[in-house]
Amino acid sequence: MSNVEYSKGLEGVIAAESRICKVDGENGKLYYEGYSIDDLVEHCNFEEVTYLLLYGELPNEGEFSSFQSHMRASRDLSEPIRRMIQEFPNENHPMELLQSVVAYLSGYVEHKIQHSAHCNCRDTLHQVVQLSTVVAAYERYKTGHGYIRPSKSLSHGSNFLFMLTGAEPGELEGRIMDDCLILHAEHGFNASTFTARVVASTISTCYSAISAAIGALFGSLHGGANEKVMAMVDEIGEPSNAAGWVNRTLDEKRKVMGMGHRVYKAKDPRAVIMENYLYQLSEKHGDFRYYEILKEVERAFRDRMEEKGKPIYPNVDFFSGAVYRLLGIPTRLFTPIFAMARASGWLAHVLEQREDNRIYRPKALYVGERDKTVIPIEQR
Ligand SMILES: CC(C)(COP(=O)(O)OP(=O)(O)OC[C@H]1O[C@@H](n2cnc3c(N)ncnc32)[C@H](O)[C@@H]1OP(=O)(O)O)[C@@H](O)C(=O)NCCC(=O)NCCS
The missing domain is CATH 1.10.580.10 (Citrate Synthase, domain 1)
Known part of the structure; x- marks a missing residue:
């Protein structure tokens, strides 16, 4: 080993x-x-x-x-x-x-x-x-x-x-x-x-x-990005504010939630399906505000990232929060x-x-000290 x-x-x-x-x-x-x-x-x-x-x-x-x-x-x-x-x-x-x-x-x-x-x-x-x-x-x-x-x-x-x-x-x-x-x-x-x-x-x-x-x-590093996406959508408020919001966020070196993935280097296939559901629900509600804000964020973000040669796409969380909200879920x-x-x-x-079980037991790379001598408590 x-x-x-x-x-x-x-x-x-x-x-x-x-x-x-x-x-x-x-x-x-x-x-x-x-x-x-x-x-x-x-x-x-x-x-x-x-x-x-x-x-x-x-x-x-x-x-x-x-x-x-x-x-x-x-x-x-x-x-x-x-x-x-x-x-x-x-x-x-x-x-x-x-x-x-x-x-x-x-x-x-x-x-x-x-x-x-x-x-x-x-x-x-x-x-x-x-x-x-x-x-x-x-x-x-x-x-x-x-x-x-x-x-x-x-x-x-x-x-x-x-x-x-x-x-x-x-x-x-x-x-x-x-x-x-x-x-x-x-x-x-x-x-x-x-x-x-x-x-x-x-x-x-x-x-x-x-x-x-x-x-x-x-x-928060695992679940919960879609909550933050909806906070972003609420803060942006209108599609016309989206590009400015994205530019400011990236200029301040902050992350745009719902974008990027450790494994997917193309658009997350779940995001493609979610986007379609958001479209269908928006159509039924007769209200495309969330959809349009998200599409504007995506466009502005991808433009900025492509300028830097970093093709980063939406992940599943980008559209799912808006889908849940249109389903009436808090x-x-x-x-x-x-x-x-x-x-x-x-x-x-x-x-x-x-x-085919074997107990997981990885090792740590020991970076502590060795061979120290215990000084009795009354002398420390
Ligand atoms: C998911 C995530 C943690 C993956 O991180 P990662 O594996 O380090 O991503 P990459 O290696 O592809 O990142 C490459 C570059 O793009 C930047 N980048 C990646 N995602 C970004 C985002 N959402 N907003 C702004 N910049 C981003 C990284 O900071 C990095 O920049 P650098 O080269 O200047 O350091 C990251 O994309 C992220 O934080 N996304 C937002 C949170 C989110 O939606 N999480 C849900 C995941 S399902």
């Missing part, structure tokens, strides 16, 4: 084999289990994609029907969890709530298998399914409303909007919400997924692994929605880690 080089943040280090996700940064393509994200969004719903991630292949009709009924049967929250949400301190962030609830949900793991490499998580699926109910219930309670029981006849995305508002969403809104979940379900060995795999590698439960992953996603739920979607990918990675 002496030929392994130090790489800060593990950049470029290959830590495991995985068949789940391929991010082709050069060509701006994303694949889950070999299927392109464009194809999945066109032909599948989030539940089907969850099956794909957990079982490695798309289901046939019979398999899908039983998996879907199973997922839908797990949607409702038990009374203790609803109480937990109601009693959650008002000033805390909903990501902290999600983390605690998932840890609490570990009560669903059968006791005898709790600390084994195999558990019944593919059967219960609570940690994937119930996150959306928790997020919706949190918002209902926070705004002084009551809990809305999930519907079993709606897709995962439509049901989320239904639990949030009490009204069944339109066909367009429901489909876009479900597709947004597909687009965020998986993205390779990012920080939260790696966290889930590290925890799984100790033969801890899938609930502990997902709870830890939520903690990693909470950090900003504080943007990162929890990311977690709701990514839970499928995290669980897929936990299961894959267990197939």
Whole structure:
């Protein structure tokens, strides 16, 4: 192992084999289990994609029907969890709530298998399914409303909007919400997924692994850029202010949120799909203000970057915040929605880690002192 080089943040280090996700940064393509994200969004719903991630292949009709009924049967929250949400301190962030609830949900793991490499998580699926109910219930309670029981006849995305508002969403809104979940379900060995795999590698439960992953996603370097994009849109106010705002921001050496990506060197394929959804929703609302501001920001930013020979494109967060806002979702739920979607990918990675497990144990490059002598406390 002496030929392994130090790489800060593990950049470029290959830590495991995985068949789940391929991010082709050069060509701006994303694949889950070999299927392109464009194809999945066109032909599948989030539940089907969850099956794909957990079982490695798309289901046939019979398999899908039983998996879907199973997922839908797990949607409702038990009374203790609803109480937990109601009693959650008002000033805390909903990501902290999600983390605690998932840890609490570990009560669903059968006791005898709790600390084994195999558990019944593919059967219960609570940690994937119930996150959306928790997020919706949190918002209902926070705004002084009551809990809305999930519907079993709606897709995962439509049901989320239904639990949030009490009204069944339109066909367009429901489909876009479900597709947004597909687009965020998986993205390779990012920080939260790696966290889930590290925890799984100790033969801890899938609930502990997902709870830890939520903690990693909470950090502002990982989740949350779409919240900042919407703050930018609000500050810009009108499309005609966008170019000036971008120029000032870049002159002050500040980052334009939602632009650039560590892996994609072409336009993020999820951003292409999100942009189209934003257009469709803007058309339905008869209001293109967010769309036009974002397109002006993109144009001004790309012009400045191309002058410097840096082709930098929008990432998934650039359009997603505006899409959520037009779906009537408050900003504080943007990162929890990311977690709701990514839970499928995290669980897929936990299961894959267990197939051929070895505990993660990297080394640190020691830069401290050596051979120091302890001076007794009274002489220090
Ligand atoms: C995502 C991100 C962290 C990737 O950073 P990275 O891997 O260092 O990006 P690159 O190596 O491609 O950056 C190349 C150059 O472009 C600049 N750049 C990259 N993204 C930029 C942005 N959004 N705004 C302004 N400048 C940017 C970098 O500062 C760097 O400049 P330098 O060569 O003068 O140092 C970065 O693009 C960023 O902070 N984006 C905004 C936040 C965001 O949207 N995050 C969500 C990611 S899904």
